[in-house]
Amino acid sequence: MTSENISQTNLLYQDNSLDTSISKCPNCGGEAVYSAKHQKMRCKYCKSLFEIENYEKVKENDIVDLINKGSVWKDTNVYQCKSCGAKAIFSKQEVAHTCAFCGTSNVIKTEELPGIKPQGIVPFKVDKHQASIIARKWAKKQIFAPNSFQKSAKTENIKGVYNPAFTFDSVTVSSYNGTLGKNYTTTHYVKGRAVTTTHTKYFKINGTHNANFDDLIVQASSNIPNNTLTKISPFPTNDAPKYKAEYLHGYEASTYSKDGNTCWQESQAKMKQQIEAQILKRYDYDIKASLNVATKFTKNTYKFILVPVYVGHYNFKQKLYNFYINGENGKMTGKSPISKIKVLLTCLAVILIIVGIFFLANLLAE
Numbered sequence: 001m002t003s004e005n006i007s008q009t010n011l012l013y014q015d016n017s018l019d020t021s022i023s024k025c026p027n028c029g030g031e032a033v034y035s036a037k038h039q040k041m042r043c044k045y046c047k048s049l050f051e052i053e054n055y056e057k058v059k060e061n062d063i064v065d066l067i068n069k070g071s072v073w074k075d076t077n078v079y080q081c082k083s084c085g086a087k088a089i090f091s092k093q094e095v096a097h098t099c100a101f102c103g104t105s106n107v108i109k110t111e112e113l114p115g116i117k118p119q120g121i122v123p124f125k126v127d128k129h130q131a132s133i134i135a136r137k138w139a140k141k142q143i144f145a146p147n148s149f150q151k152s153a154k155t156e157n158i159k160g161v162y163n164p165a166f167t168f169d170s171v172t173v174s175s176y177n178g179t180l181g182k183n184y185t186t187t188h189y190v191k192g193r194a195v196t197t198t199h200t201k202y203f204k205i206n207g208t209h210n211a212n213f214d215d216l217i218v219q220a221s222s223n224i225p226n227n228t229l230t231k232i233s234p235f236p237t238n239d240a241p242k243y244k245a246e247y248l249h250g251y252e253a254s255t256y257s258k259d260g261n262t263c264w265q266e267s268q269a270k271m272k273q274q275i276e277a278q279i280l281k282r283y284d285y286d287i288k289a290s291l292n293v294a295t296k297f298t299k300n301t302y303k304f305i306l307v308p309v310y311v312g313h314y315n316f317k318q319k320l321y322n323f324y325i326n327g328e329n330g331k332m333t334g335k336s337p338i339s340k341i342k343v344l345l346t347c348l349a350v351i352l353i354i355v356g357i358f359f360l361a362n363l364l365a366e
């Protein structure tokens with residue numbers, strides 16, 4: 001792990017070499033931005049494409065180094081939205097105009113520093129045009145939404161935002177003990193009528209359980225709701241290239257609001273939940289009376305990376321409905337308006353079907 005620790009300090013030197021000349025077109029000198037469609041840099045003027053020279057993958061880092069250190073993220077500015085408070089990081093060559101999260105143009109540049117530079121990045125593969133098609137298709141599929149929403153929901157302000165996240169690896173050994181209960185029934189006769197009673201037989205359990213975790217992702221920003229990232233996961237964080245400034249050109253990144261230690265605590269809590277579920281899966285039981293698990297986390301490593309998310313909203317009857325799209329594989333989650341009439345009609349139809357089946361069953365029984 002020591003060689004990987006060194007790579008953090010090396011980033012400082014790399015930073016200095018990353019100036020704006022990298023995002024200049026070698027053909028005409030014009031400004032170039034990252035093209036998700038080609039996964040290359042593309043000149044805004046002469047449209048020529050050129051490769052991002054990046055042959056390294058992001059490395060795992062020892063958890064011991066998980067403190068608020070690391071190299072400063074240069075070549076970026078922080079903007080803040082005065083309406084919703086969201087903070088965004090932009091390349092120095094770009095100016096923020098609208099907020100990705102609330103759509104207002106109430107954004108101003110702040111003096112704030114962008115914080116620690118990410119170690120790796122999952123670049124955008126889905127471009128903005130594809131993202132808008134995905135959002136249109138999603139709206140069509142919302143069967144409980146009003147017809148007019150399904151047919152013509154307008155997407156607005158779709159923006160590619162890199163979301164900061166930590167991934168954690170751990171090799172865990174847990175020892176556990178507890179008491180589980182299994183239900184069984186007995187039947188006895190009271191005045192010739194059968195009466196069934198349910199009982200529970202309790203039994204003690206104990207043992208050890210091994211579980212390995214690879215790239216468990218915990219998001220470090222509060223701009224996107226907590227479970228949203230899980231809903232649009234996975235992101236190929238294991239194959240993520242090393243962070244390079246070029247990927248940010250034409251996009252923005254959210255600032256992180258949770259530090260590495262906080263995310264590591266969250267990650268351990270998630271791992272513990274999974275470990276408990278895995279232990280319980282070994283047994284045939286109905287009731288969990290008690291379960292104590294003591295877990296040792298070893299070989300802990302982390303990566304601090306950016307993952308690509310399109311943020312946008314539908315504007316329907318002057319109300320905004322946010323949606324989020326995985327910028328790597330196009331997986332989407334969002335909110336849509338609900339048509340009360342459609343829900344009511346569906347309930348009625350379900351009731352009619354149940355009543356129908358009931359009558360049919362009675363008819364056949366006669």
Ligand SMILES: [Zn+2]
Pocket residue numbers: 025026027028029030043044045046047048
């Ligand atoms: Zn050019």
Ligand SMILES: [Zn+2]
Pocket residue numbers: 081082083084085086099100101102103104
């Ligand atoms: Zn905002």
